[in-house]
Amino acid sequence: xxxxxxxxxxxxxxxxxxxxxxxxxxxxxxxxxxxxxxxxxxxxxxxxxxxxxxxxxxxxxxxxxxxxxxxxxxxxxxxxxxxxxxxxxxxxxxxxxxxxxxxxxxxxxxxxxxxxxxxxxxxxxxxxxxxxxxxxxxxxxxxxxxxxxxxxxxxxxxxxxxxxxxxxxxxxxxxxxxxxxxxxxxxxxxxxxxxxxxxxxxxxxxxxxxxxxxxxxxxxxxxxxxxxxxxxxxxxxxxxxxxxxxxxxxxxxxxxxxxxxxxxxxxxxxxxxxxxxxxxxxxxxxxxxxxxxxxxxxxxxxxxxxxxxxxxxxxxxxxxxxxxxxxxxxxxxxxxxxxxxxxxxxxxxxxxxxxxxxxxxxxxxxxxxxxxxxxxxxxxxxxxxxxxxxxxxxxxxxxxxxxxxxxxxxxxxxxxxxxxxxxxxxxxxxxxxxxx
Ligand SMILES: *Cc1c(COP(=O)(O)O)cnc(C)c1O
Numbered sequence: 384x385x386x387x388x389x390x391x392x393x394x395x396x397x398x399x400x401x402x403x404x405x406x407x408x409x410x411x412x413x414x415x416x417x418x419x420x421x422x423x424x425x426x427x428x429x430x431x432x433x434x435x436x437x438x439x440x441x442x443x444x445x446x447x448x449x450x451x452x453x454x455x456x457x458x459x460x461x462x463x464x465x466x467x468x469x470x471x472x473x474x475x476x477x478x479x480x481x482x483x484x485x486x487x488x489x490x491x492x493x494x495x496x497x498x499x500x501x502x503x504x505x506x507x508x509x510x511x512x513x514x515x516x517x518x519x520x521x522x523x524x525x526x527x528x529x530x531x532x533x534x535x536x537x538x539x540x541x542x543x544x545x546x547x548x549x550x551x552x553x554x555x556x557x558x559x560x561x562x563x564x565x566x567x568x569x570x571x572x573x574x575x576x577x578x579x580x581x582x583x584x585x586x587x588x589x590x591x592x593x594x595x596x597x598x599x600x601x602x603x604x605x606x607x608x609x610x611x612x613x614x615x616x617x618x619x620x621x622x623x624x625x626x627x628x629x630x631x632x633x634x635x636x637x638x639x640x641x642x643x644x645x646x647x648x649x650x651x652x653x654x655x656x657x658x659x660x661x662x663x664x665x666x667x668x669x670x671x672x673x674x675x676x677x678x679x680x681x682x683x684x685x686x687x688x689x690x691x692x693x694x695x696x697x698x699x700x701x702x703x704x705x706x707x708x709x710x711x712x713x714x715x716x717x718x719x720x721x722x723x724x725x726x727x728x729x730x731x732x733x734x735x736x737x738x739x740x741x742x743x744x745x746x747x748x749x750x751x752x753x754x755x756x757x758x759x760x761x762x763x764x765x766x767x768x769x770x771x772x773x774x775x776x777x778x779x780x781x782x783x784x785x786x787x788x789x790x791x792x793x794x795x796x797x798x799x800x801x802x803x804x805x806x807x808x809x810x811x812x813x814x815x816x817x818x819x
Pocket of ligand 1: 491493494519521618619620647
């Protein structure tokens with residue numbers, strides 16, 4: 384359609400990878416104007432964990448709108464907000480013995496990061512924040528300073544300061560424990576690294592190439608923070624809300640961050656919504672100090688509450704995510720073993736997975752070959768060398784198998800491997816006890 388070229392800015396990104404005009408969506412599928420169906424393994428870059436237009440969430444939203452529920456109320460107490468807070472406490476915080484205050488920020492992830500960094504700096508009276516190689520935290524200036532990606536940083540147009548970058552887990556090879564380096568520079572008063580207010584980390588780096596920190600590394604990181612009285616901020620904007628197989632991505636590491644940011648899938652429905660959680664003693668904001676017109680999206684409160692009640696009252700849904708994650712890992716490992724041992728590798732945790740194709744050109748040929756087969760899937764990483772799997776967590780067994788078959792066929796095509804997939808790859812046996 385000509386209008387997009389005519390007046391939409393060149394800043395478009397995802398639209399370039401999938402040049403169609405999309406019109407409808409349901410569950411794991413998007414549909415273009417002609418009605419062609421596409422299986423969606425991008426899912427709003429992790430924003431649609433419960434699928435497109437999830438029917439349960441949609442019904443609650445429609446009922447709320449029809450009854451003239453409040454859509455915008457600044458930060459007024461509303462019934463929808465109160466019910467969301469109660470449900471979040473009951474379904475998420477209490478069962479995990481977490482005690483956090485909740486701040487509603489502007490509705491995007493980068494707004495939550497700005498608030499988290501500002502809070503940490505003000506509470507500690509220190510400026511520096513430790514961030515990690517290949518980290519991604521958003522594109523507004525504070526969050527951008529914490530982001531590694533040169534393409535994004537390059538257009539800041541002003542200096543990006545107040546952070547010190549240290550190597551993420553695995554950055555210097557499997558044998559080097561990079562938290563020891565952090566401990567060392569924070570201990571040495573002449574290291575040149577100022578004592579920071581906080582350490583800001585993703586447990587699984589999404590945009591940075593699906594790099595999963597080991598649980599041990601996360602534990603060590605928390606210990607280093609405690610030792611030096613530095614706050615630990617976990618950016619769970621992409622890895623949270625169940626993506627890795629638990630509601631918060633840090634749960635299996637047994638750590639309790641001081642501050643947590645959530646956005647992307649927290650509304651459950653793709654509605655803009657972001658929150659910051661912090662330990663009660665950190666709640667040192669004065670009234671209105673960090674203001675904003677769109678703090679707390681009431682429509683998102685309604686769908687977020689519905690999502691929590693539907694999927695997070697017990698562990699059954701999370702267990703399904705772990706099983707599907709295992710299936711994805713096994714399928715990708717089989718591909719690597721056959722086609723790419725020594726070159727390709729499988730990355731990630733739970734249903735946040737990637738296959739590292741080493742070359743960005745190879746990975747983009749794979750995603751293009753997938754799109755020809757009506758599968759939408761994107762790349763990430765410094766060279767866009769990682770094909771990343773972010774399909775809805777609610778995806779059915781059949782859809783998941785279909786998507787992985789397409790990716791494998793695409794990889795075989797790009798490898799110029801024309802013979803068919805091995806027969807055993809078509810399994811989806813009882814090892815994966817996935818409820819359809
Ligand atoms: C997407 C993302 C952000 C930024 O969120 P926006 O809504 O795009 O501003 C921050 N951190 C992580 C880990 C993300 O994946």
